Ligand SMILES: Nc1ncnc2c1ncn2[C@@H]1O[C@H](COP(=O)(O)OP(=O)(O)O)[C@@H](O)[C@H]1O
Ligand SMILES: Nc1ncnc2c1ncn2[C@@H]1O[C@H](COP(=O)(O)OP(=O)(O)O)[C@@H](O)[C@H]1O
């Protein structure tokens with residue numbers, strides 16, 4: 036796309052804009068006078084338009100030079116849309132089943148035009164809040180994470196190419212934002228922190244003096260800054276998936292950069308667990324959501340187990356094919372190497388143990404920050420009764436803190452699930468058996 | 469410097485070349501007819517000229533588009549000289565006492581013109597082989613490493629700037645070389661491997677089936693690829709220092725990139741230990757080198773302890789000053805934060821424990837590769853008697869392997885030293901008490 040200089044779109048201006056893109060116009064069909072646009076952005080940061088024509092629809096996402104929910108007083112580089120476009124393209128190459136297609140990407144306008152995920156696609160978080168189960172969810176998310184995270188790692192990519200990729204995908208401003216709001220602000224009296232008050236005042240204040248929690252958060256921050264393991268999504272919560280009963284699609288990788296794999300896996304598990312802890316705030320005697328909660332925990336289990344086994348399977352296949360990844364060289368770990376198969380199995384166990392500990396640590400950090408940091412989740416924050424909300428949040432906060440601090444001490448995913456169930460059974464109301 | 473296109477220098481061509489650089493000509497003094505040049509490169513990779521005039525001297529280092537010791541059949545990017553120049557400049561800013569000044573740096577000619585380290589400056593490895601002690605060595609090396617590695621880390625640099633620095637200092641070709649020759653080739657029958665044969669045939673072959681060694685080497689390779697902790701020298705052996713009784717100078721950072729701190733610290737300790745294990749090959753009843761060996765082990769101890777304490781002191785001072793490093797934020801770990809001082813002390817202990825384990829692992833890997841890989845060290849390889857040489861090398865190989873595999877099991881530097889002494893006492897000759 037060649038265009039002039041940047042201007043902000045709106046529901047009117049977006050029509051001639053897409054009319055100027057022949058490939059997009061062809062998807063919409065008919066003539067511009069038959070098209071309609073609607074702004075639907077519900078995120079905090081950007082503007083998203085659905086444009087529909089007689090033949091089909093597209094989504095137009097534009098990044099303005101500031102944070103949408105705050106306004107011009109919080110400037111943010113429009114480069115973020117470049118990182119998002121490149122990540123969508125890279126990840127779709129690795130998993131076209133679960134990533135929408137980018138039709139056009141316009142650097143000057145800070146715009147991505149992409150595949151429209153039409154209803155009944157809904158943001159997963161909203162589906163979960165409504166108590167909807169998605170039978171494909173766990174399998175699809177596990178496959179997506181295994182394919183994209185393995186496929187962009189130096190296990191799969193020659194290290195020379197990998198190093199160039201790392202350098203190109205630096206996403207400084209977005210990473211700085213993450214560092215601040217996830218790893219630092221929740222652990223002191225930062226300006227934008229908030230929590231359900233006065234119910235959680237003591238719990239929030241306790242964090243400021245919790246040396247173990249600060250140490251864990253700071254160590255995870257070091258990993259976030261230093262561990263360039265794969266091209267991660269960087270914000271893979273339940274608001275970054277759109278789902279139906281038959282489809283699971285990842286959106287919104289504007290925080291993508293080369294970072295620790297556990298950051299993505301942990302984000303997803305954390306948000307499933309936040310939903311789990313929120314359920315008592317939405318349930319009642321008539322609808323206890325007990326089955327739904329059990330299903331949510333099965334997703335936690337199946338996502339981890341599925342991710343783990345598919346990641347390892349992709350890795351084994353890669354080594355068997357002789358490369359080209361440079362970590363764990365086939366010359367040492369391949370079938371032809373002396374003891375190669377046993378060495379590979381041992382290597383995979385140790386590597387996945389590292390991903391596991393990172394996953395739990397980041398999951399915990401992400402739970403904590405959604406209770407006491409700047410940006411919360413609707414699952415919990417929209418619980419109408421403040422006392423009920425605070426009880427649910429308090430459980431999630433305590434569990435998240437313990438997950439983060441104790442990340443090296445969990446025996447496996449069933450142990451995590453058992454401890455989540457125990458954390459919910461704290462003797463307080465609401466609690467629906 | 470603006471110059472035409474690249475041409476290779478020689479002892480004649482280097483004179484009009486430096487004459488074209490007014491700042492350099494001024495250092496030399498007099499007129500070009502009074503200057504003399506000599507090629508002194510003893511490394512494997514580049515060409516180094518000393519140019520002297522009536523007033524002073526300079527060193528001109530040029531990178532040709534291939535590896536010097538192999539020739540045009542092994543091409544190597546000339547970009548390496550850019551990484552070297554930028555690292556020399558960055559590290560000299562942080563420690564002008566131990567890094568020579570760059571006078572000019574000419575990208576097109578792939579040339580650095582730098583401060584001449586005049587005699588009695590000698591390459592440290594050669595000094596050690598001659599049995600010369602350097603009273604300032606341990607203190608200077610510790611200070612250099614603490615200042616440059618702390619100073620370029622995200623402990624000291626705001627993470628946004630740090631991320632840009634990481635992206636800019638990608639040194640792909642040199643890193644690929646390291647990955648291959650240190651972490652992969654020694655562990656299978658790679659083309660360029662060699663060792664003292666037949667004496668070490670069995671020991672070399674054993675490595676190819678040593679699952680624990682392969683795993684350790686592969687895990688260290690992952691750290692080398694993924695852990696962007698600080699701007700490291702990347703090749704900090706005893707051939708990368710020039711010393712006198714009063715001066716310790718670091719040269720040759722052409723492998724510099726953002727990598728694990730332990731890679732540099734380990735390189736230095738490994739090469740001191742290789743020298744230690746070589747001593748029995750150079751000693752005799754008349755000169756047992758016992759005192760010298762003890763001094764070498766004191767350097768190992770003092771470098772680690774000095775590095776550790778100065779690194780931590782710089783870190784504490786930085787936090788006390790309120791930043792600007794983004795890891796371990798002053799808001800959580802500073803004196804004003806609740807429990808900040810205790811949290812900082814705990815954080816430093818854990819961080820340095822990580823650096824320690826990396827240091828031992830990389831030190832071990834570097835010892836192994838110098839016995840059975842492509843590039844050896846003169847301390848051992850020049851021992852004239854092949855049987856004596858093989859005994860010394862065999863001890864170093866075994867110790868290096870155990871250091872690498874057991875890197876998480878050493879109690880401290882005194883434990884490392886005690887085990888090095890024990891590894892030397894294997895009941896074989898030569899052994900000079
Ligand atoms: N490809 C798409 N198809 C349909 N709806 C979309 C699509 N992408 C985004 N949306 C809608 O727009 C909202 C905001 O998009 P998102 O990419 O998450 O923006 P932000 O970066 O502001 O969070 C989503 O929650 C979803 O409702
Ligand atoms: N600044 C200097 N002053 C004096 N001699 C130097 C200087 N730099 C390099 N040399 C000499 O040149 C040799 C090769 O330099 P080095 O930078 O190590 O090149 P290479 O990259 O080929 O190993 C050194 O071993 C040393 O003898």
Ligand SMILES: [Mg+2]
Nearest residue numbers: 078274275287
């Ligand atoms: Mg979003």
Ligand SMILES: [Mg+2]
Nearest residue numbers: 078080287289
């Ligand atoms: Mg977003």
Ligand SMILES: [Mg+2]
Nearest residue numbers: 511707708720
């Ligand atoms: Mg050299």
Ligand SMILES: [Mg+2]
Nearest residue numbers: 261263694696
């Ligand atoms: Mg890294």
Ligand SMILES: [Mg+2]
Nearest residue numbers: 511513720722
């Ligand atoms: Mg060199």
